[in-house]
Amino acid sequence: MNTREALDAWGCKGTVGASIAAGISFEGINCSFAEKDVLRDISFRIEPGEVVSLLGQSGAGKTTLLRIAAGIERQTSGTLAINERVVSDDAQFVPPEKRNVGLMFQDYALFPHLTVLRNVMFGLKGLPEKAAEVEARAALCRVGLEDRAEHFPHMLSGGQQQRVALARAIAPRPSVLLMDEPFSGLDNRLRDQVRNETISLLREIGTTCVLVTHDPEEALRISDRILLLRDGRIVQYDRPEVLYRSPVDYWAARFFADLNAVEGVISGGLARTPIGSFSADGFSPRQKVRVCIRRTGVRLHKAISEDYVTALTARVKSRMFLGEVDLYEISIKGCDQPIFAKISSGQSFRKGEMIGVSFRKTDILIFANSF
The missing domain is CATH 3.40.50.300 (P-loop containing nucleotide triphosphate hydrolases)
Structure with missing residues (x-):
């Protein structure tokens, strides 16, 4: 050749x-x-x-x-x-x-x-x-x-x-x-x-x-x-x-995304947590679970969309500019831990402002026996 x-x-x-x-x-x-x-x-x-x-x-x-x-x-x-x-x-x-x-x-x-x-x-x-x-x-x-x-x-x-x-x-x-x-x-x-x-x-x-x-x-x-x-x-x-x-467990889920994780208990087919109740199939009654929500799946808003669940009132604790997105830390009544949200930097909320919060269904993951 x-x-x-x-x-x-x-x-x-x-x-x-x-x-x-x-x-x-x-x-x-x-x-x-x-x-x-x-x-x-x-x-x-x-x-x-x-x-x-x-x-x-x-x-x-x-x-x-x-x-x-x-x-x-x-x-x-x-x-x-x-x-x-x-x-x-x-x-x-x-x-x-x-x-x-x-x-x-x-x-x-x-x-x-x-x-x-x-x-x-x-x-x-x-x-x-x-x-x-x-x-x-x-x-x-x-x-x-x-x-x-x-x-x-x-x-x-x-x-x-x-x-x-x-x-x-x-x-x-x-x-x-x-x-x-x-x-x-x-x-x-x-x-x-x-x-x-x-x-x-x-x-x-x-x-x-x-x-x-x-x-x-x-x-x-x-x-x-x-x-x-x-x-x-x-x-x-x-x-x-x-x-x-569809990660197999909490560790795998956390490897691919930043998560908000809260403790929950199964009751009536729902995972009941301080930030709301979420549909949870395949778990036993009174079973302890970990409900995880990707930060990109947290929405801060005033109106509610049918694609999101758990409309709650929250207060903005802090905002960090990250370029294409902002990282918000918010507090929800009844939840001891802060919740974090990554949203488009085109939408802005002030520190101390009262806002609506909802979670995108596809960004909610539930894992058993985590506590």
Whole structure:
């Protein structure tokens, strides 16, 4: 293949060089270090071509799971299969270089003494020199950096360095690309741009992508599915809409949104609380529950809408300007704790003003046995 053919295959003239995406299956994965359990009974499957985020707080086991998929770590027990081929279990272990898996590190891991071109070629050691250069230039073209081939990493911006790392990862056309918080080192505005460009490219070339992040908003934006981890265990694995709208418990709900949470008791099919009664199916009489309302689902107003419930009188305690939204702290008679609301900054209420309050039905979540 000559340079022009490689460029065409990688999409530099409007076509896209596709990878053969692979599915990944984790079955009963456990991992311990120094007798400390890091992962416990992890079982889930990623379909070919999916973008899946591993989400959770620091220490949840996200990076360890990614390293097991890459072959950098070996699980204590369980089975890992890529494209229906077992690559790691109690009896066998396929090394990283034979898994057709790409890995992109958080710090990009670029070699400062090598040019951009040579950095990308580093991932193509299995090819002859000329063929590796052709493929590396094609990958650089695909990420828009063909004119930076002879530059060194220190001559590039953070976003450009991220794209070089991406070019190096995709140059071998892996079936699976594993990314460990690849956007965390970028400032907010640049992060959105680079992230959108990266995910768009990965979807075009068809690579299965597994991405570690601790940012719920990032996971919601880019993922086909999200694996939410806590203390080495799976909390929930589903589409972003499901995790946001139907979290399995209070912890999962709080991970994706700021919540107002009040104690309630079930009576007559309703969760009765100091801020009103809410429809609650599937609970037992006198059962204690936690009623949660997203801050974005609290409405401050004078008129009542049929889309909202629990019209109450409240007093404004404080207002904080956050740019596109204002954060209000309000007090409701009979409720000891403050209630917070995020509303459009175009609507303004004064400190001490008496207002009407209602709650959007779709932003009310009720969980059992929380107290």
